[in-house]
Amino acid sequence: MINSSYFLLGFKSVRSVDSPAIALGCSFLAIGALLKNIGFNFQQSFFSTFFTYALPGQLVMAESFLIGASLVNIFIGVWLVNARLFPMAVSMFPLLKNKKQPKWKYYLSCHFLAVSSWLIMKKDYKTINEDYRIDFWMGIGTATWSIAVFSTVLGFVVSDYLSKDMMIGLAIVNPVYFFCMLLGSMKNIAIGTSVILGTILGPAFYLVSPEWCILYGGVTAGVIAFLVGEFND
Amino acid sequence: MTDLSSNIILVIAVTSIATYLSRSLGVLFSERIDKNSKIFRLFNCIAYSTLAALISKVIVFPAGNLVEVDIFIRLIAVFICVALFFIAKRNLVYPTILSAILLTVLIKFV
Numbered sequence: 001m002i003n004s005s006y007f008l009l010g011f012k013s014v015r016s017v018d019s020p021a022i023a024l025g026c027s028f029l030a031i032g033a034l035l036k037n038i039g040f041n042f043q044q045s046f047f048s049t050f051f052t053y054a055l056p057g058q059l060v061m062a063e064s065f066l067i068g069a070s071l072v073n074i075f076i077g078v079w080l081v082n083a084r085l086f087p088m089a090v091s092m093f094p095l096l097k098n099k100k101q102p103k104w105k106y107y108l109s110c111h112f113l114a115v116s117s118w119l120i121m122k123k124d125y126k127t128i129n130e131d132y133r134i135d136f137w138m139g140i141g142t143a144t145w146s147i148a149v150f151s152t153v154l155g156f157v158v159s160d161y162l163s164k165d166m167m168i169g170l171a172i173v174n175p176v177y178f179f180c181m182l183l184g185s186m187k188n189i190a191i192g193t194s195v196i197l198g199t200i201l202g203p204a205f206y207l208v209s210p211e212w213c214i215l216y217g218g219v220t221a222g223v224i225a226f227l228v229g230e231f232n233d
Numbered sequence: 234m235t236d237l238s239s240n241i242i243l244v245i246a247v248t249s250i251a252t253y254l255s256r257s258l259g260v261l262f263s264e265r266i267d268k269n270s271k272i273f274r275l276f277n278c279i280a281y282s283t284l285a286a287l288i289s290k291v292i293v294f295p296a297g298n299l300v301e302v303d304i305f306i307r308l309i310a311v312f313i314c315v316a317l318f319f320i321a322k323r324n325l326v327y328p329t330i331l332s333a334i335l336l337t338v339l340i341k342f343v
C-alpha cells in the first residue's frame with residue numbers, strides 16, 4: 001500500500017543538516033505555551049496542531065479566540081492566512097501524480113502540506129522515482145507533522161518555565177529559518193523574482209489591507225515573476 | 234462539558250476545516266494540471282511569492298510576542314542571520330540558532 005523504503009527515506013530527510021526540525025520545534029513549542037496561556041487544556045492543544053498543523057493559522061485562531069471573535073470570523077481569518085496552501089498544493093502535487101497510486105493518499109497527505117515539508121519536497125523530488133514520490137512525501141509529512149505535534153505538547157508542559165524573552169527568541173526562529181530557506185531556493189529568474197517581490201509586496205499591501213495583504217502581495221508578485229520568467233525563456 | 238471547553242473544540246474544528254479546505258482544493262485542482270504547463274509554472278511563482286509575502290509580513294508586521302520588539306531590532310537580527318547564511322555557504326543551522334540568541338541579546342542591550 002505504502003512503499004516503506006520510500007516512506008522511510010522521506011521520514012529520515014528531516015535529519016539532514018538543513019532540516020527544518022529546529023525551526024519547527026521552536027515555533028510549535030511557542031504555540032503550545034501560547035495555547036496553555038489562553039486557556040486551552042492539554043488535549044485541546046494537542047488536537048489543535050494534530051488537526052490544523054499550520055502555524056500562522058493557529059496564531060490567528062489564538063488571537064481571534066482571545067478577543068472573542070465569532071466562529072465565522074475565525075473561519076475567514078484562518079482561511080485568508082492559510083490560503084497560501086492552495087498555490088503550494090497546486091505547484092507540488094502535479095509532481096507527485098501517478099496513475100498507479102490511489103487518490104486517498106493525495107487527499108490524506110495534503111494535511112502534511114506546510115512550508116517546511118513543501119520546501120524539502122521541492123528540493124528533493126527530482127532524486128525520487130516518480131512512481132513512489134507520494135510515499136516519499138508521506139514520509140516527509142509524517143516526520144514534520146510529528147515534530148510539530150510533539151513540540152506543541154512540550155511547549156504546553158514547559159510553558160511555566162519559559163520567560164517572555166525566551167518566547168520572543170523562539171518567535172524569530174521560524175521566519176529567519178524559512179526566509180533563509182526561500183533565499184536558498186532562488187535557482188532561476190522566475191523564482192528569484194517571486195521571492196524578492198513577495199518579500200517587498202507582502203508588507204506593502206499590509207498598509208492597504210492587513211487581512212488580504214498576503215494574498216494581494218503574493219498573487220501580484222507571482223504573476224509579475226511568471227511573466228518575467230516567460231519573457232526570459 | 235463547560236461552555237468554554239465546547240467553544241474551544243468548535244474553534245479547533247473551524248480552524249482545521251478552514252485550513253484543510255485550501256490543501257484539499259489544491260489537490261483537486263492539481264489533478265487537471267500538467268507539471269510542464271504554463272499554469273503550473275504560474276502557480277509555482279505564486280506559491281513562492283505568497284510564502285515570501287507571509288514571512289516578510291511576519292517580520293515587519295508580526296502577531297504575538299514579536300510585536301513587543303522594535304522593528305529595527307527585528308530587521309537587524311534578520312539581516313545578520315541572512316548574512317551568516319550566505320557566509321556559512323548556505324548552512325541553515327547557524328542562522329537558525331543565532332536568530333533566537335541574537336534577538337534576546339539585542340532586546341537586553343539595545
